[in-house]
Amino acid sequence: MRLHIVARGRIGASPEAALVERYQKRLRGDLIVTELGESAPWPRFDGGRTVVLDETGRDLASTALAAQLGRWRDDGCREVRFLIGAADGHDAATRAGADLLLGLGRATWPHMLARAMLAEQLYRASMILAGHPYHRDG
Numbered sequence: 001m002r003l004h005i006v007a008r009g010r011i012g013a014s015p016e017a018a019l020v021e022r023y024q025k026r027l028r029g030d031l032i033v034t035e036l037g038e039s040a041p042w043p044r045f046d047g048g049r050t051v052v053l054d055e056t057g058r059d060l061a062s063t064a065l066a067a068q069l070g071r072w073r074d075d076g077c078r079e080v081r082f083l084i085g086a087a088d089g090h091d092a093a094t095r096a097g098a099d100l101l102l103g104l105g106r107a108t109w110p111h112m113l114a115r116a117m118l119a120e121q122l123y124r125a126s127m128i129l130a131g132h133p134y135h136r137d138g
Contacts, residue, residue: 057101
């Protein structure tokens, strides 16, 4: 199953970009990132699932996120898109169209850092589903 981060804004050459790239390499092509301009419309997607990162979203443990991705994968889902908005977040229509509203905790994070944190969590979820010891419950 392909994981696709679609984010507003350019991350440029930064430490956060290096982290995202690290997890992309570890996921060997199963994680792609698309950057959009601040006012560009969200692309139209056919099929798959859409997860909107939102401050009102569910705060899932890594194992719970992995379980959700595993259920979608097992149901035949070929792609899960994760939408990261600009500074003002998402409009009501985008939130309403989501299969899941996902939060990264109660704090507000800069979009570049949120992108890196999400990439790591997607890698972690993949490792949990594969039974790899990268993630340790403790």
